[in-house]
Amino acid sequence: MTSVIEKAASQGVHSLSPHLVCAGAADAIEFYKNAFGAEELMRLAGADGRIMHGCVRINGSSVMLVDEAPDWGLSGPKALGGTPVTLHLVVEDADAAAARAVEAGATLVMPVADMFWGDRYGLVEDPFGHRWSVSTPVREMSAEEIQMAAKDAMCGEAAAPA
Incomplete structure (x- = not known):
């Protein structure tokens, strides 16, 4: 018997996927294609043309989208004055991904820079108010090495792990 998780996966949807509310979800789908190489999996538009449900795949992961609908309690980051959420995207080349x-x-x-935890990392905000970190692991580090590097980066002095 196929589990619901396996069924969803067969349709390209992961068991945990972000579902983004966008003012202009159709435009967001096109932006994600251009910016992150997204592959469109589904688009369901309502009678008024607004996206009721969309789904794209970015780096093998599903991201769902819907148009803002304040009457349904759906507001995007710009309507809310920002977002506390950052979508983290691991890429082959963080510099190229941010530039794209x-x-x-x-x-x-x-700006993309070498980070104390061993990644090249930067942060962009898409035109719809969602924030995306782009990251390329460049150096493997132990938890202890990261902790020491963090103390050095935050305090200006290396310290022994706790």
Whole structure:
């Protein structure tokens, strides 16, 4: 017997997927194609043309989308004054990924740089108010090494692990 998780996976949807509310979900789908190489899996538009449900795949992971609908309690980050959520995207080349996203219309929030935990990492905000970190692991580090590097980065001095 096929589990519900296996059934969803056969349709390209993971058992945990972000579901983004966007002012202009159709435009967001196109942006994600251009910025992150998304593959569109589904688009269901209502009679008024708004996206009732959309789904794309980015780096093998499903991301669902819906248009803002305040009457249904669906508001995107811009309507809410920002987002506390960052979507983390592991990529082959963080510099190229951030540049591609900016070229597609994202705003660079944090330039890509080498981070103390061993990744090249940067942060962009898409035109719909969602934040995306792009990260390329470049150096494997133990938990203890990361902790020491964090103390050095935050306090300016290396300290022994706790």
